[in-house]
Amino acid sequence: MASAHLLTFVHMSDTHFHLNPDYTEPFSVYGPRLSTEKLIETINALPMPIDFVLHTGDVVHLPETGESYTGARALLDTIRHPVLYVPGNHDNVAMFQHNFMGVPLDQITPTYDRVLTINNVQVVLLDSHAPADSSDAYGYLTDAQLEWMDGICSMPDARPLVVALHHHTLPLEAPWLDTMVLLNGDALHNILLKARSRIRGVFYGHIHESVATVRDGIAYYSAQSTWFQTRTWYGAEQPVSDPLINPGFNLVTLTERDTFVRFVRIPL
Ligand SMILES: [Fe+2]
Ligand SMILES: [Fe+2]
Numbered sequence: 001m002a003s004a005h006l007l008t009f010v011h012m013s014d015t016h017f018h019l020n021p022d023y024t025e026p027f028s029v030y031g032p033r034l035s036t037e038k039l040i041e042t043i044n045a046l047p048m049p050i051d052f053v054l055h056t057g058d059v060v061h062l063p064e065t066g067e068s069y070t071g072a073r074a075l076l077d078t079i080r081h082p083v084l085y086v087p088g089n090h091d092n093v094a095m096f097q098h099n100f101m102g103v104p105l106d107q108i109t110p111t112y113d114r115v116l117t118i119n120n121v122q123v124v125l126l127d128s129h130a131p132a133d134s135s136d137a138y139g140y141l142t143d144a145q146l147e148w149m150d151g152i153c154s155m156p157d158a159r160p161l162v163v164a165l166h167h168h169t170l171p172l173e174a175p176w177l178d179t180m181v182l183l184n185g186d187a188l189h190n191i192l193l194k195a196r197s198r199i200r201g202v203f204y205g206h207i208h209e210s211v212a213t214v215r216d217g218i219a220y221y222s223a224q225s226t227w228f229q230t231r232t233w234y235g236a237e238q239p240v241s242d243p244l245i246n247p248g249f250n251l252v253t254l255t256e257r258d259t260f261v262r263f264v265r266i267p268l
Contacts, residue, residue, distance in 0.1 A: 002255075003255035003256045003257035003258055004255060004256045005253070005254075005255055006119050006120070006121055006160065006254040006255055006256060007051050007118060007119045007121050007252075007253070007254045008048060008049065008050055008051055008251070008252065008253045008254075009050065009051055009052050009053065009054055009251075009252050010043050010046070010050055010052075010053045010054065010081070010249050010250070010251055010252075011053075011054045011056065011203050011221070011223045011249060011250040011251075011252055012039065012043070012053060012054070012055055012056075012223055012226055012249040012250075013055060013056040013057065013058065013166075013204075013205025013206070013222070013223040013224070013225060013226070013249075014056075014057070014058040014088065014205045014206065014208055014223075014224075014225035014226060014227060015032060015036045015055070015058065015059055015060075015072065015075075015076070015225075015226045015227065016032045016058055016060070016061035016090065016225070016226075016227045017032060017033065017036070017059060017060045017061060017068060017071060017072035017075060017076075018031065018032055018033070018060075018061045018062065018068075019067065019068055019071055021033040021034070023061070025228065026241075027228040027229075027230065027239075027241045028227060028228035029228075029245060030245075030268075032061060032226070032227035032228075033075065034268075035226055035227055035247045035268060036075060036226040036227070036247075037075070037078075038247070038266055038267075038268060039226045039247055039248075039249060039266055040075075040076075040078055040079055042249075042264075042266045043079060043081070043249065044078075044079065044080050046251070050081045051081075051082075051118055051119060052081055052082045052083065052084055052118060053079055053081050053082070053083045053084070054083075054084050054164055054203060055076070055083055055084070055085045055086075056086055056088070056164055056165065056166050056203060056204050056205035056206070056223060057085070057086050057087050057088025057089075057090075057091060057165075057166035057205055057206070058088035058089065058090040058091065058166065058205060058206065058225075059072050059076075059085065059087065059088065059090075059091055059096065059100065060072050060090060060091060060092075060095075060096075060100075061090055062090070063090070063091065063092040063095050063096075065095075066095050066098065066099035067099075068095070068099075069095050069096065069099035069100040070099060072100060073099075073100055084114075084116075084123065084125060084164070085100070085101065085125070086112070086125045086126060086127055086128070086164055086165055086166055087112055087127055087129055087166065088128075088129065088166035088167075088205065088206060089129055089130060089136075089137045089138075089139065089166065089167070089180075089206070091129065093110075093111065093112060093127065093129055094108050096112065097109070097112055110142070111127040111129070111142065111144075111145060112125075112127045113125060113126055113127050113145060113148065115152060117159070120159055120160075121159060121160045121161075121162060121200075121254060122152075122157065122159045122160070122161045122162070123161075123162045123163075123164070124149070124152060124161070124162070124163045124164065125164050125165075126141070126145065126149065126163065126164065126165040127145070127165070127166075128140065128141060128165040128166050128167040128182055129166070130183075136179075136180075137179075137180040137206075138167070138179065138180050138181060138182070138183050139165070139166060139167030139180075139181065139182035139183065139185075139206075140182065140183050140184060141182065141184055141187070141188060146184070146187055146188065146191060149188065149191050149192075150191045150194070152195070153191050153192060153193075153194040153195035154194050154195075157195075157198065158198065159198065160198055160199075160200045160254055161195050161198045161199045161200060162199075162200050162201060162203065162254075163192065163199065163201070163202045163203070164202075164203045164204070165182070165202070165204055166204060166205055166206050167180070167181060167182040167185075167204060167206050168180075168181050168182060168185070168204055168206060168207055168213075168220070168222065169181075169182050169185040169188050169189055169202060169204070169220060170185055170189060170213055170215055170220060171185075172207065172211065172213070172232060173234050173235065174232040174233065174234065174235065174236040174237075175235075175236070175237055176232075176236065176237060176238055176239050177207060177232055177236070177239070180206065180207075189215065189216070189218065192218055193216060193218065196216070196217055196218060199218055200219075200254055200259045201219050201220070201221055201252070201259055201261070202218065202219070202220045202221070203220075203221050203222075203223070203250075203252070204220065204221070204222050204223075205222060205223055205225070206222070207222050207230065207232070208224060208225035208227075208228060208229050208230045209222065209224060209229060209230050209231060209232060209242065210222055210223060210224050210248065210250065210263045211232075212261070219259070221250060221252075221261050223248070223249055223250045224247055224248040224249065224265070225247060226247045226249070227247065228241070228242075228245065229241070229242035229244070229245060229246075229247065229248075230242055231243075244265070245268070246265045246266055246267065246268055247265070247266060247268075248263065248264050248265035248266060249264055249266075250262065250263055250264065251264055
């Protein structure tokens, strides 16, 4: 028997918006804007109802002024669905809040965390950016954030739970990538175990590749970047560029019973 539909969302990530549309890096053969525009066109043409789009961070590549975020906002506002955001390690969390999310300057908080309910599904947006004095790419959750998550996961609650953050919570066992992991990911995982019966997935970006990891019955899914892609594997010492450069996103559907994650790549 079919299981009742709860929610469908698009998971996209790592737009790395740059004011220079032709900006490139060694791994990229085109600027981040072109591929993001194509991806948005594809999302906007999806034939099924979409409840929201989830963007798991690295919204902007090198934010020096608020103008980067104004530009990113103009581009991402062409998405015809509501969009939920978490910041990534490339984001400046103050500018992200003020210039992108419209938070008044006197209400900016050290981390940007949110919990909301959509179609009776609880959605947690967790800010995993490392302390501001660090230029490293790893992620970190403060004690206050872990306590907040613990409160959510310990509460008796029957609603399905979706968690989103930028970094990989668990190492991917690829040494080059695991210097950029969420440093206290084990602490987060142990908290999530308290909500194991209702958690439908932890959705993240950062690694520019789509990977699914399951530990202790909790599934972690990453989305590809809308810009350049990497490819990794168990034990990989060095980053490798994915020769199939096409960007992608994940299409996630929750029913009363199941969670479906479809990995979509788009033509350029
Ligand atoms: Fe990124
Ligand atoms: Fe990142």
